[in-house]
Amino acid sequence: MRYFFLAYAIVAVLVVGMLGFRGQHFSKPPIQVFPDMDNQDKLKAQSPSHFFADRQGSRQPVAGTQPLGFNEAGKKEIGGIPEYEFGGQTGYYYTGHVGDYFGTGMPDELGLDSEATATQLIKRGKERYGIYCSACHGETGNGLGITSHYGVPGIANLHLDPFNSASYPDGRMFDVITHGKGMMSGYGANIPVRDRWAIISYVRTLQAAKQAATAAK
Ligand code: HEC
Known part of the structure; x- marks a missing residue:
């Protein structure tokens, strides 16, 4: 019975403690055990600010900012690369699909x-692969790039079935580069179409070289 009263008292204190002071106004700031991000210097959207010379809280985009998917009026390229390279087109070259x-x-x-x-295409592919893919897939395509040492899991070894076989069409690799797959994100917004094909041609070169080396043993 004693324990019952004790438990009852604790529950009562807890309930009153949690609910009892709701809605009450305090004149002093509350005690903050973990302040987290309760107080921060920030700008509220659409409100004025005395920090900036023009007294506006909302800022204009930096000059020359290129919103993703939009062009400056009258312009048909993004950073010197034709706009159509980044999507919206149909056909094998742009989609990998037939x-x-x-x-x-x-x-x-x-x-x-x-x-x-x-040869030029493969050379270009080598360079682009080095920039965009090797960090994960490794210089040789074996999936042991630098990120694999830091915990990126399950990076595909491009020398294994099915990636290295005829049952893995080039168009499918194009699609993976464009849209990503599973743990790998897409690079369609970063790599122009021709460079994606260049990378594929280089990956095929890596695979052929590995197969030739293994066959020679
Ligand atoms: C940030 C790390 C990362 C980068 C960069 C990266 N990949 Fe991947 N890639 C992965 C991972 C992880 C997988 C395994 C995806 C899964 O199955 O979940 C994968 C899978 C693949 C596959 C096999 C997809 C399938 O059908 O299962 C191909 C092909 C591939 N990557 C090619 C590339 C190419 C080409 C590039 C460069 C344009 C690239 N990857 C860049 C991490 C990366």
């Missing part, structure tokens, strides 16, 4: 009419 399926092979739009142009 009808409902992924296509494979390098599209005609790349203009690969000689060994020299193909």
Whole structure:
């Protein structure tokens, strides 16, 4: 019985403590055990500010800011790259799809009419792969890039099935670069279409080199 009264008293104190002072106005600031972000210097949207010379709280975008997906009036390029490279187009070159399926092979739009142009594309791909992919997938494509040492899990080893086989079409890799997949985010907004194909051609080169080296053993 004693314990019952004790528990009853504790519950009563808790309930009154939590609910009893709701809605009451205090004249002094409350005691803040964990202030967190209760008090902060900030600007409220649409309200004036004495901090800025023009007395406006809301700021204009920095000159030259390029909103994603929009162009300056009359302009048809984004940072020197044609706008259409970043989406909204149809066809194999822009989507990796042929009808409902992924296509494979390098599209005609790349203009690969000689060994020299193909070599150029692969070289460009090597450079772009180094910038955009190797941090995760590794210089050789084995999935052991620098980020894998810092806990990015499950990075695909591009030398393993199915990625290195004919059953993994180029169009599918194009789609992965554009939209991402699972743990990998998409790079469609960063890598122009031609560079995506260049990267694919380089990944294919890495895979072929690895297969040749393994076969030679
Ligand atoms: C931030 C790390 C990161 C970067 C950068 C990155 N990837 Fe990935 N990638 C991953 C991870 C993680 C997976 C595994 C995704 C999953 O299955 O969840 C993956 C999967 C893939 C796959 C296999 C997708 C499938 O069908 O299962 C391909 C192909 C690929 N990446 C290509 C690339 C290429 C090409 C680039 C450069 C444009 C790139 N990745 C950049 C992390 C990355």
